[in-house]
Amino acid sequence: MCAIAAPEVFGSDELGNAKVLILGDIPAELEGKVRRAEANCPERAILISE
Amino acid sequence: MTDTRKPVESMLTDYDIFEPGFVANPYPGYSEIRESECPIAHTDRYQGSWLPTRYEDVVAIAQEHEIFTSRGILVMPPIPGQNEGAYGAVAAPPITSDPPDHHWHRRLILPVFAPQAVAKYEQSTRDLCNALIDEFIDKGTADAAADYAQHIPVRVISNMLGVPLDMEETFTGWVRGVLENMTDMELRKRSRLAIIEYFLAQVEDRKKNPRENDLISELMNTEVEGKKVPIEYVLGVCNLMLVAGIDTTWSAIGSVMWHMAQHPEHRKELRENDDLWPTAIEELLRVYAPVTMARIVDRDIEFQGCPMKAGDRVLMAFPAANRDPRQFENPDEVILDREHNRHVAFGSGIHRCAGSNLARLEVRVALQTWLERIPEFELVDPATVTWAGGQVHGPRSCMVKF
Numbered sequence: 527m528c529a530i531a532a533p534e535v536f537g538s539d540e541l542g543n544a545k546v547l548i549l550g551d552i553p554a555e556l557e558g559k560v561r562r563a564e565a566n567c568p569e570r571a572i573l574i575s576e
Numbered sequence: 577m578t579d580t581r582k583p584v585e586s587m588l589t590d591y592d593i594f595e596p597g598f599v600a601n602p603y604p605g606y607s608e609i610r611e612s613e614c615p616i617a618h619t620d621r622y623q624g625s626w627l628p629t630r631y632e633d634v635v636a637i638a639q640e641h642e643i644f645t646s647r648g649i650l651v652m653p654p655i656p657g658q659n660e661g662a663y664g665a666v667a668a669p670p671i672t673s674d675p676p677d678h679h680w681h682r683r684l685i686l687p688v689f690a691p692q693a694v695a696k697y698e699q700s701t702r703d704l705c706n707a708l709i710d711e712f713i714d715k716g717t718a719d720a721a722a723d724y725a726q727h728i729p730v731r732v733i734s735n736m737l738g739v740p741l742d743m744e745e746t747f748t749g750w751v752r753g754v755l756e757n758m759t760d761m762e763l764r765k766r767s768r769l770a771i772i773e774y775f776l777a778q779v780e781d782r783k784k785n786p787r788e789n790d791l792i793s794e795l796m797n798t799e800v801e802g803k804k805v806p807i808e809y810v811l812g813v814c815n816l817m818l819v820a821g822i823d824t825t826w827s828a829i830g831s832v833m834w835h836m837a838q839h840p841e842h843r844k845e846l847r848e849n850d851d852l853w854p855t856a857i858e859e860l861l862r863v864y865a866p867v868t869m870a871r872i873v874d875r876d877i878e879f880q881g882c883p884m885k886a887g888d889r890v891l892m893a894f895p896a897a898n899r900d901p902r903q904f905e906n907p908d909e910v911i912l913d914r915e916h917n918r919h920v921a922f923g924s925g926i927h928r929c930a931g932s933n934l935a936r937l938e939v940r941v942a943l944q945t946w947l948e949r950i951p952e953f954e955l956v957d958p959a960t961v962t963w964a965g966g967q968v969h970g971p972r973s974c975m976v977k978f
Binding site: 527529530531537538541542543566 | 683685686687688689690691692693854858915916917918919920922924925928936
C-alpha cells in the first residue's frame with residue numbers, strides 16, 4: 527500500500543519486505559504522499575517523526 | 577434442488593453464511609450484527625462458529641495469531657478424518673502455518689509477490705484481458721463474471737506456475753469444489769486430492785525434465801538452512817496459489833464489474849482522471865472485499881464478553897469490518913478518492929494476504945482494459961445476477977449489454 531501511495535519513498539527489499547528508500551528527512555513535496563501512506567497502512571507500520 | 581435449510585431465527589444467535597439471501601447480499605446482515613448489542617454473533621450451524629463484525633474486533637483477532645490460530649482457515653469444519661494441521665493432507669503454507677514454520681514459509685513466497693516482481697505480469701494480463709474481450713465485443717452482450725472475470729486470475733496463475741493454460745477449466749472446477757460447495761464434503765475432498773495429485777505429477781515431471789523460469793521449479797530448488805524445502809511445502813504453495821489466488825481475485829473483479837455496470841459516473845471519473853486509480857482500486861477492494869477467513873481458538877478465553885472455547889471456529893468477516901462506520905465514513909458508499917482507507921480486504925497481521933499486489937494488479941488491469949474497450953455498459957437484468965458466498969463473495973453470473 528505504501529509503495530502505491532508514495533513510490534518515491536517506499537519500496538521493497540529482495541525478501542519482499544516493505545522498505546523506506548529515502549534516508550533522512552522526507553522532501554517537502556512528498557510529505558502529502560507520505561501522510562497518505564501512513565493513513566492507509568493496514569498494519570499501522572508507518573511512523574512519521576517530526 | 578429445494579432448499580431444506582431451517583429458517584434463520586436471529587442473525588445474532590443463528591446466522592447461516594450459506595443462506596441464499598445472505599450469500600447474494602450479506603451486508604444488511606453484517607450491519608444488523610455489527611450495530612447490535614452483540615457485535616460478535618454465534619451460530620450452532622455447521623458445527624458452530626463466532627462471527628465478529630466490527631473492524632476493531634476483526635483486526636484484533638487477526639493480530640492475535642497465538643490465540644486465534646490458522647490450523648483451520650476455512651469457514652467450514654474439516655472433512656472427517658482429514659487433518660487440519662500445517663502438514664495435513666493438503667495444507668497451504670504459509671496461510672495454514674503458525675510460527676515458527678510460518679516465518680520461513682512466508683519469507684520464501686513474499687519476493688514472488690513484491691510490487692516490482694508482479695509488475696512483470698502486467699502486459700501479459702492486459703493481453704489476456706483483451707483476448708477475452710475480443711471473444712464477445714461484437715455480440716453487444718457478455719457475462720462479465722463468467723466470460724471475463726473468471727478467466728483472468730486462473731490464467732495469470734497458470735502462467736506463473738508454468739502449467740498449461742488448457743488446465744483452466746479443471747483448476748476452476750477444483751477451486752470451486754473446495755471453496756464454493758463447502759457443504760458437499762465428498763466434493764471438497766475429491767477436489768483437494770485432485771489438486772495435490774496434479775501438482776505432485778508436475779513436480780515429478782520437473783525432476784526428470786528440469787525447467788527454468790517457472791514458480792514450481794523455483795520452489796523445488798529453494799533451500800532453507802542448506803536443505804531443499806520439503807516436497808509438501810512445494811505442493812502446499814501450488815495449492816495455495818490456486819485456492820487463494822483464483823476464486824478470490826475473480827470474485828473481486830466480478831464485483832467491480834457489477835458495480836461499474838451500475839455506476840456510469842464512476843466509469844466517467846476513472847476514464848477522465850488517471851490519478852484516481854490507486855485510491856479507486858483500494859476503495860473497490862474495501863467495499864467488495866471478497867474473503868472471509870476462519871481461525872481456530874487455541875485455548876479457552878473470553879473475548880469481548882464472548883466465552884470462546886479451545887477449538888471454536890471464528891470467522892473473520894473482513895467484508896463486515898470494511899463497512900464499519902466506526903472506521904469508515906459513509907461506509908456503504910463508494911468514494912473513489914477516499915483519503916483514509918485502512919481496509920482489511922487482504923486481512924491483517926502475519927497472515928495478511930501475500931498476493932495482494934498481484935490481486936491489485938489484476939483488478940486494475942481488468943477494469944482498465946474493459947473501460948478502454950467498452951466504456952459504456954449496463955446490467956441486462958439485476959435480478960438475474962447470481963452470487964457465491966460463505967468463504968468468498970462475488971458474482972458468478974453477471975450479464976451486461978453494451
